[in-house]
Every structure is written in structure tokens, then in C-alpha cells.
Amino acid sequence: MTPRLSVDRLHKRFGEIDALRAATFRVEPGEVLGLLGPNGAGKSTLLACLAGLLLADGGQVLGDGRAIEPDERREMLMYLPDGIAPWPDQTANWILAFWRVMTGAHADGWDVMSDVLGLDELRGRRLGTLSKGERKRVLLGLALSSPQSIVLMDEPFDGLDLRQTRATIAMFRQLARDGRSLVLSIHSMPDAARVCDRLVLLNDGSTIAEGTLPELRERAGLAESADLEDVFLAIA
């Protein structure tokens, strides 16, 4: 089966620093792919390059087997950066309605998503007055309501409490079963292990491993009881 998205030796340099060196992996239809790595590994740079917000210095991005230029990627990719607070003077309701108009988003599944993310209680409040976790919930609703088949999210659980994180994980799993592909850059190894079908380990701008957790354990030569943290430390 042709991967929905293939990343082939993506390279990005900022001055003297190689933020990405030959990052290579694939995204399959209907899977949740985790992007893991320490600070400075290049995860956010990789997602921004994939989404076409940053111009990569080398490499290719293929969608359904065909090379896609940066300004074409918005047809199939939606990227939610971390740490943004768009339109802080507007209410959550306005932002979500505006976004649906701007992207032609469909309303299918919106009620369920809204319920899981607890958006009803946030609708009338301005984004700039929300807490970090509340803002994250609104932005998750924004990203997931977009029609693109692949959604890239940077730290999607940052600011969410335990109950919200678990509910969001369950929602991600359902979206994957429905056919969407999610690529998540996650710091928390336990959350990554719980939500991701496959994992891409990044270190120093390079892909050092890719596969399911059992595959990575086998590669690291670790027992079945080893958790993702042990696997990452062994491989990196």
C-alpha cells in the first residue's frame, strides 16, 4: 500500500546549525504516528517543513506517491503549531466558526469532538483569557475540524489534565479508525506509547528509528516489558 505521506531525507539548516539532517519516514492512512525526541531534535522544524511553513534545504515530501511542493501541501496537511494564541481578542465560538468558513470544514463528528474537548463551556470566552489547557482544547478543535486527511500536531496534550488527555487520546484513536492520519510531536513517552500506532525517533535532526513499539524493542534488543523510555534511551 502506498503511504499517505513519505518524507525522504529532509534537510534544513539555520545558519551554521543543521536543524534537520536526512529526516526520513512515512505516514500510513488511518494511523497515529508519534514523533519523539529530546529538545532540539528537530521535531517542530520537521513539522513546519512538512506543512510548508518553512522551506527545507533538501529532500522530498511525497503525498500518495507524488512529490508535493510546499504551497500544495495545505490540500492534504493541517499543522497545529505549539504555543500559539491566534485571534486573542475573539471568542472561541468566533474562532471555530471563522475557521470552518476559511477551510470549508465539514460539521460531521463535530458534536462528539466538541463534547470530548469540552468546548461548550469555552465558547463565549475570548481566547486571550483562556488558560493554556483551555486554549489547547480550542485549538485542537480547530485543527481536527479541518478537512485535510493528515493532521500534524505539536505537543497536543500540553496543558491538558489527565482526564482530558485520556479522552483526547480516545478521540485520536477513533479518528484514525475513521481513516485520518495524525502525526503527533510528543514529549511524554507514556502518552506516546498509549496513543501512537508507530513511532519515529528523532535525534540531532536525524531519524534514528521508525516502527511500532515491539519493532523498536526488538531493534534495541530489549525485553517485551521494556517501556518506550527504555527503548528510546537504548537506541539514541
Next chain:
Amino acid sequence: MASRAMLVFALCLGPLVGHAFATAVDVYGEASGAGGGPAALAQGLSPLDGIVVPTFGAYAIAAMLLFPFVAIRAVSGEKESGALSLLVQSRARLGTMIVVKFVVLMVAWIVAWVPGAAALAMWRASGGHLYGPEVATVFAGHVMRGALVIALGLAAAAVTDGAASAAVLTLAITLGTWALDFIGQVRGGTAMSLARFTPDSAIRVFEHGELRLDLLLVTAALIAALLAFAVAWLRPARRPRARVGSTIGVVAAAAIACVGAARVNTSWDASEDRRSSFAAADETLLRTIRAPLSVTAHLAPEDPRLADLESGVLRKLRRTLPSVRVEYAARGATGLFEGSAAHYGEVWYRLNGREAMTRSTTVPIVLETIYGLAGLAPPTAAPADAYPGYPHVARIRLIAPIFYVLWPLAVVVFWWTSRHRRRA
């Protein structure tokens, strides 16, 4: 439109306009003989110069120092908050988004003219005279200036990292146009030709009640170029070479458009006193001259006689004759050391292979000279509809309550209501 930048702009506008209007009414009243003092000649009292231009002058200050920040925030705010990184992933084209921002900001600029309109309404209600076409012409000039400020603000915000840098860049460009104005007045030549199209120079033309097509076209070309520049620099994931290439393309296209537009010689004199036109009979006769007229003025740029010649004669000749070429032959800037030079003070006119000289800068003498070169008999002096002038002493008591209290209150209420309504 309910941003804090817009709030500050709108709050400041009422008192600015109110103060300008109140001062204009007082000065006009004194010139009209208020308080028993001597009145100026009635023909010299024009509401265009005495009321409309000073009142609308508040908008010149607003356009220069306040409104750019509203435009800058429209883009910088989205860059800084991360909204732009989402918007470029939507199905809307970046060019469309920039044009929509431009249109919305134009609506905001026009809504901001409510205090100005209120001032003129109060003047009319007090019995003062207004001539619609000349008021509309001054308004058009300020609308055009506002549009240019918006485009400049959007472009500055697109190319810089933050709102503060964009503000500095915008202010630097504004100061640059003032410098060009000054250099043009002092040095003449190419600088003066370029300075004709700076915002301040352009506004002065409109404030004379003259609607010039070349100014409108050049401004439209600059606005289009600035918006295209904004799109080129906001577009993500572009190589620096591609951005520079786009910029060069935009500048080249704008330069070509501006050079072409500057050659358009169509204008309309909307002033009630026809201050940009010769007498009707003279205009009719002059329009029969098809040959190009060449004028060589041996007057320094800072010589007041040159200013008289420009405003009283040359400006009108350019509007009337198909081709007028003017050469400024003085070498110095002030004429201080040229006063004794052989031809200093002479103005030579060449037409149909003949030439004549006069030192006069007054309309009757110059026209007589030109008619002589063209072999035309001067028209019979028809009884002219002399501009009567409109002296008027107005006692308008509501200026302070309306502009210093009611307008700021209305702005705050509207702003608060719009934010509160969004929350509901």
C-alpha cells in the same frame, strides 16, 4: 475594527477634529469681522481655505501618526499570535486575505470621517457656506492618502518581524517623503518632479479643489505595488532569492506604471472660485493652441516669484494646453548669488518657433505674451462671475460637547458593546 489600536485612533480623532474645527471657525469669524474688528476683503474668504482644509487637516495628522498603527496591527498581530501560520494553511489565497484586510481598513478610515462630516454639518447649520464639489475633492484626497497609509502599513508589517519595527519603518518612509518635499522645493529639478507625488504634495493639490488624474493613478499604482509586496513577503517557505526577485518585479512594474501615469494630463477644477483655471474665455482661446509651449524660467527654486509663477500661471497652463515643457534654468537654489546674472529673473516662452520674454509672473501679462506668440487676439473681457467670498461669523456652542465628550463616549460604548456581543 474593534482592536485596541483602532480604539486609540478613534478616541484621539474626535478631539483632534474638534480642536481643528473650533480654531478654524474662530479664525474665519475674526477674518469676517467678528467682534467689530476689521474684516478682510470678502472675496478672500473662502470656506474651502478657511474651514474645510483646516478641519480636515486633523486627518492628515491622524493618517501620519495614528492610523498606520491600525494597519500594522492587522498583519503584525496575526504574525505574532500565530494566526498567520494557520491562515496560510486555509483555502483562502494570501492575496485575497491582504485585499480583504485593505478593504476592511478602508471602511474603518471612511467611518473615521464621521467627526469631520459632523463638523461640516455644524458649519452649514450655523449658516456657513460650503461648495459640494470642492469639499468632495478634498475628501477624495484624504481618502486616497488613507489608502496609501494602509497599504504602506500592511507592507511594512509583512516585511518586518514585529509591530514596533513596522512602525519605525513606516515613520522612516513618512519622514523620507518630507525630506523629498523639502529637497524638491530647495533644489528643484528631478527632486521637485518626484516630490509632486509625495502624500503631502498630493494633498495640497486636492486642497486647492483640483482633482488630478495623474495623482490618482500614481497613488493607485503605489497601493497595488505595496499590497503585492506584502503578499510576496508574507508567503511562507520561499527562498530569499525568490522574494528579492518578486520585490524587484513589483518595483519595476510600479515604476513603469507610475511613469506612465505621471504623463496623464487630465484634471478637473472643482473649486468654486476656479482657482486652478484661467477665466473661461481665456481657457476657450488657449485650447485652440495645439503646438507645444516651452517655458524657461531663470528663477531659483526658493525665489518666491517662481512659486507665484507655478501656482498662478504654470499650473493652469499645464491643465489647459496639450503640451507644456518647463525648464528651470537657474543654477543656484536661492538666487542670492545669481541676482546679477545676465538672465536671472527672465521667463522665456517659445511657441511655433517664436519666443518672447517677460519678467512678470502675473496672469494677464503672461497670457498677453502667449497670445502674441500664437498670433491670437486676446478675448474680449466678459463680465466675470467674480467669486463673491463668504464671510461668516459662526457661534457654534456644541463643538466641545460633541467632539470632546460625546464622540469619545460613543467610541468607548461601541467598542465595549462589540467586545461584549462577541462574548455572548
